[in-house]
Amino acid sequence: MANPFPPALDYLVQQLHHLPGIGKRTAQRLAIFLLKDTDENAQNLSQAILRVKKEINLCQECFNITETEVCEICANLRRDKSTICVVEDIVDIFAIEKSHEYSGVYHVLGGVISPLSGVSPEDLRFSELIERAKKPEVNEILLALNPSTEGEATMIYISKLFKSSGKKVTRIASGIPLGAHLEFIDDATIGRAILSRREI
Numbered sequence: 001m002a003n004p005f006p007p008a009l010d011y012l013v014q015q016l017h018h019l020p021g022i023g024k025r026t027a028q029r030l031a032i033f034l035l036k037d038t039d040e041n042a043q044n045l046s047q048a049i050l051r052v053k054k055e056i057n058l059c060q061e062c063f064n065i066t067e068t069e070v071c072e073i074c075a076n077l078r079r080d081k082s083t084i085c086v087v088e089d090i091v092d093i094f095a096i097e098k099s100h101e102y103s104g105v106y107h108v109l110g111g112v113i114s115p116l117s118g119v120s121p122e123d124l125r126f127s128e129l130i131e132r133a134k135k136p137e138v139n140e141i142l143l144a145l146n147p148s149t150e151g152e153a154t155m156i157y158i159s160k161l162f163k164s165s166g167k168k169v170t171r172i173a174s175g176i177p178l179g180a181h182l183e184f185i186d187d188a189t190i191g192r193a194i195l196s197r198r199e200i
Contacts, residue, residue: 009035061132063108063125065090073097073105080104083140084132086158088112088151091183096144099191104142107132112145112154121157129158133167142197143171146181170197 005013009031016027034042058064059071066072073079073093083104087093093106109124133141141162145151159169172194182190 005031058108062106063090063110063128064093064106078103081135081137083142084129084138085142085144086129087182088145088154089183092144092146095182095185095187095190096194098187099194100187101191101194102142104140109145109154112148112150113157114150124154126158126161130161133162133165138167140168140170142194143169144182144194145171168199170199172197 012031013027059066061074064071080103084107086107143155
């Protein structure tokens with residue numbers, strides 16, 4: 001069956017289809033919308049994409065996204081530096097911040113241990129976490145990883161890393177359903193999970 005889309009439009013559909021949560025039909029609708037939209041709006045969108053790729057980098061301390069060397073959370077003197085909340089990805093920080101129940105700092109691992117996917121501890125930011133936790137003001141490592149099999153295994157791995165360190169290792173409460181991702185959990189549930197965290 002012949003492709004009804006001209007090559008340029010078909011290429012745009014393919015690129016949009018690569019985005020998470022964008023199915024083939026949605027990609028086609030978005031591509032046609034962009035085709036019909038004004039040149040100015042299309043130009044603004046392309047410039048916005050190029051701008052974030054050029055100007056956004058990772059925080060040197062926690063690996064959150066920022067336009068400066070250190071993100072706003074790490075630079076904020078009012079944040080509680082005694083607690084480091086360990087998350088899998090940057091989007092988890094946004095989810096936890098919306099709950100307004102956490103005032104410490106973060107550490108983005110960049111994933112979870114997953115041998116089946118070829119992700120080993122060496123691929124994640126454990127060494128950086130250990131170095132940060134050596135600071136005398138740090139007394140708690142709060143684990144806020146997604147409650148998947150890989151997330152659970154990663155939390156066990158981290159708890160073993162700090163077993164003899166004198167640092168308290170806690171995890172968010174189990175009100176988060178097994179297999180769920182923090183970015184999709186409502187603010188109130190995340191807030192309660194943070195407040196009800198327990199030691200492991």
